[in-house]
Amino acid sequence: MVIDETDGPARxxxxxxxxxxxxxxxxxxxxxxxxxxxxxxxxLVCGGRTGVMEAAARGAKEAGGVTLGILPGHDRxxxxxxxxxxxxxxxxxxxxxxxxxxxxxxIAVGGEYGTLSEIGLALALGRPVVLLRSWRLARxxxxxxxxRQAETPxxxxxxxxxxxxxxxxxxxx
Amino acid sequence: MVIDETDGPARxxxxxxxxxxxxxxxxxxxxxxxxxxxxxxxxLVCGGRTGVMEAAARGAKEAGGVTLGILPGHDRxxxxxxxxxxxxxxxxxxxxxxxxxxxxxxIAVGGEYGTLSEIGLALALGRPVVLLRSWRLARxxxxxxxxRQAETPxxxxxxxxxxxxxxxxxxxx
Amino acid sequence: MVIDETDGPARxxxxxxxxxxxxxxxxxxxxxxxxxxxxxxxxLVCGGRTGVMEAAARGAKEAGGVTLGILPGHDRxxxxxxxxxxxxxxxxxxxxxxxxxxxxxxIAVGGEYGTLSEIGLALALGRPVVLLRSWRLARxxxxxxxxRQAETPxxxxxxxxxxxxxxxxxxxx
Amino acid sequence: MVIDETDGPARxxxxxxxxxxxxxxxxxxxxxxxxxxxxxxxxLVCGGRTGVMEAAARGAKEAGGVTLGILPGHDRxxxxxxxxxxxxxxxxxxxxxxxxxxxxxxIAVGGEYGTLSEIGLALALGRPVVLLRSWRLARxxxxxxxxRQAETPxxxxxxxxxxxxxxxxxxxx
Numbered sequence: 001m002v003i004d005e006t007d008g009p010a011r012x013x014x015x016x017x018x019x020x021x022x023x024x025x026x027x028x029x030x031x032x033x034x035x036x037x038x039x040x041x042x043x044l045v046c047g048g049r050t051g052v053m054e055a056a057a058r059g060a061k062e063a064g065g066v067t068l069g070i071l072p073g074h075d076r077x078x079x080x081x082x083x084x085x086x087x088x089x090x091x092x093x094x095x096x097x098x099x100x101x102x103x104x105x106x107i108a109v110g111g112e113y114g115t116l117s118e119i120g121l122a123l124a125l126g127r128p129v130v131l132l133r134s135w136r137l138a139r140x141x142x143x144x145x146x147x148r149q150a151e152t153p154x155x156x157x158x159x160x161x162x163x164x165x166x167x168x169x170x171x172x173x
Numbered sequence: 174m175v176i177d178e179t180d181g182p183a184r185x186x187x188x189x190x191x192x193x194x195x196x197x198x199x200x201x202x203x204x205x206x207x208x209x210x211x212x213x214x215x216x217l218v219c220g221g222r223t224g225v226m227e228a229a230a231r232g233a234k235e236a237g238g239v240t241l242g243i244l245p246g247h248d249r250x251x252x253x254x255x256x257x258x259x260x261x262x263x264x265x266x267x268x269x270x271x272x273x274x275x276x277x278x279x280i281a282v283g284g285e286y287g288t289l290s291e292i293g294l295a296l297a298l299g300r301p302v303v304l305l306r307s308w309r310l311a312r313x314x315x316x317x318x319x320x321r322q323a324e325t326p327x328x329x330x331x332x333x334x335x336x337x338x339x340x341x342x343x344x345x346x
Numbered sequence: 347m348v349i350d351e352t353d354g355p356a357r358x359x360x361x362x363x364x365x366x367x368x369x370x371x372x373x374x375x376x377x378x379x380x381x382x383x384x385x386x387x388x389x390l391v392c393g394g395r396t397g398v399m400e401a402a403a404r405g406a407k408e409a410g411g412v413t414l415g416i417l418p419g420h421d422r423x424x425x426x427x428x429x430x431x432x433x434x435x436x437x438x439x440x441x442x443x444x445x446x447x448x449x450x451x452x453i454a455v456g457g458e459y460g461t462l463s464e465i466g467l468a469l470a471l472g473r474p475v476v477l478l479r480s481w482r483l484a485r486x487x488x489x490x491x492x493x494r495q496a497e498t499p500x501x502x503x504x505x506x507x508x509x510x511x512x513x514x515x516x517x518x519x
Numbered sequence: 520m521v522i523d524e525t526d527g528p529a530r531x532x533x534x535x536x537x538x539x540x541x542x543x544x545x546x547x548x549x550x551x552x553x554x555x556x557x558x559x560x561x562x563l564v565c566g567g568r569t570g571v572m573e574a575a576a577r578g579a580k581e582a583g584g585v586t587l588g589i590l591p592g593h594d595r596x597x598x599x600x601x602x603x604x605x606x607x608x609x610x611x612x613x614x615x616x617x618x619x620x621x622x623x624x625x626i627a628v629g630g631e632y633g634t635l636s637e638i639g640l641a642l643a644l645g646r647p648v649v650l651l652r653s654w655r656l657a658r659x660x661x662x663x664x665x666x667r668q669a670e671t672p673x674x675x676x677x678x679x680x681x682x683x684x685x686x687x688x689x690x691x692x
């Protein structure tokens with residue numbers, strides 16, 4: 001990796017979360033989200049493994065982006081091959097907090113129970129959360145849950161960009 | 174504390190989760206859930222602080238139960254006064270994993286984003302989860318989300334007991 | 347467990363740390379430390395497993411004390427049988443922080459690398475640390491490392507008691 | 520950042536650990552260690568903050584290396600300005616496990632109690648550890664503690680390289 005002028009403290013990070021196993025359609029959606037994150041100029045953060053995590057990292061790398069994986073175990077060899085840098089944690093599900101925390105915004109694509117926990121943690125940390133074919137969530141009393149919904153990968157990235165104050169133009173050059 | 178014959182490795186644990194701030198109605202519901210957990214003979218686990226956590230611990234202690242709190246910080250003085258034993262973690266939201274893990278079943282009463290994360294973590298760990306006036310959750314594709322719903326505190330405790338194979342009778346002496 | 351008048355927020359906790367495998371002499375030393383902690387009226391905290399952790403919990407229970415185990419995994423069945431209450435964490439070595447944090451003072455008996463990490467964490471948290479046949483530690487520049495040394499189990503407990511302002515009398519009735 | 524041909528799964532990582540506050544001499548030593556890590560072609564991992572962490576990252580960046588910081592809090596703005604990528608954890612001292620885990624080898628430069636915990640965690644994970652003007656450690660019974668000592672920054676990097684099977688030549692072009 002070579003640092004260019006756009007790097008540094010001002011760079012934004014977006015976490016893409018979802019299941020370690022997913023169908024082909026979800027894999028493609030996640031790849032498009034990853035691509036959109038890269039085109040925004042944001043770092044793509046993910047859980048470092050297979051399924052949605054791999055698809056998002058792959059999409060970001062194919063678009064020239066920067067990717068960061070945060071693994072549940074201690075063995076970097078468990079990472080997918082589309083990650084520039086990898087953190088190993090040994091915390092198991094405890095690493096979900098780090099994936100939620102390390103993104104300035106979080107986009108969920110599909111997702112299982114672990115994804116649900118990351119949505120909750122991201123919201124607890126005040127991170128904007130965008131859901132794409134993911135969990136449908138409502139509070140008991142019907143109040144606003146503070147969660148953004150998207151219908152397409154492009155819309156998901158656009159909503160994350162808006163929440164972070166990033167211009168649309170960079171994502172659609 | 175004095176260990177009696179019902180203690181030991183066979184003892185079951187039930188975590189009660191919910192917001193650190195709650196309205197009076199939720200506080201009373203959580204207290205009744207805590208009472209029910211104690212009458213089942215199970216250890217009441219909670220996040221150790223105020224709101225639903227305090228109410229559940231209080232209800233359990235008033236019914237003669239055993240209570241265990243798991244705090245986000247390093248200072249035991251932040252615990253509510255209804256806990257027999259307290260673990261301090263210093264992990265912040267990272268302690269949510271421990272609350273979810275330490276119960277053989279988990280009952281959510283109301284709840285905010287942190288509660289949502291604990292629901293996700295408990296489900297990821299295969300713990301039975303019962304929701305009482307808590308989040309309404311559905312998967313994108315409409316599949317079964319594997320979560321039990323209860324309408325009353327009694328029903329919530331009963332569902333947790335059933336999931337753990339505990340007899341109903343002990344809870345209704 | 348039945349709460350008696352000496353319980354509650356004022357109760358002190360002492361963590362006993364050491365290897366999961368140890369020789370017979372170390373096992374006996376750890377048992378005597380656990381016994382001393384119980385006679386002080388303090389809760390005995392440990393990592394919940396075998397070796398020094400088991401010996402300390404066993405010694406405390408045989409002296410009528412209260413014991414709390416904090417496990418690295420998610421399965422309570424991995425706990426030794428001398429624990430009143432058990433927290434499961436799923437954090438692996440990450441649980442070492444909780445063992446260090448949950449004691450108002452920490453006594454190390456023998457110990458391997460994990461014990462060394464707990465000594466460092468306890469010191470970083472400002473917990474008094476007493477070493478009994480454990481690591482010998484010195485700073486590079488020869489400054490005082492702020493660590494207490496003991497030659498016998500009795501002395502180790504006495505030093506922890508002094509550091510916590512607990513009267514000696516309770517430990518030697 | 521732009522990925523070049525030397526990146527990818529085969530890339531090695533070396534963590535440099537030490538105090539968040541340090542004297543000028545230690546700062547310079549840490550900088551030289553960071554420079555050596557970069558010249559080896561390894562990723563420099565650190566705790567992301569001031570003192571030794573900053574010096575090592577700065578030395579690595581000035582030598583054209585890649586740097587990764589793992590912060591204790593949730594706010595990326597707390598990172599020093601010499602990091603290519605940053606993970607926020609919110610785990611406080613719990614992040615020490617990640618710094619120890621994410622390096623294939625660990626070099627300690629000076630250091631306080633937190634550094635001591637990282638040394639213990641790295642050893643528990645089987646990571647080679649090199650000490651440079653850091654803690655002096657010995658087991659109670661006088662056995663070999665499995666820790667490498669270095670007298671100079673160059674020697675520290677060389678020992679880490681040897682432990683990882685990296686050729687010396689790359690570090691001394």
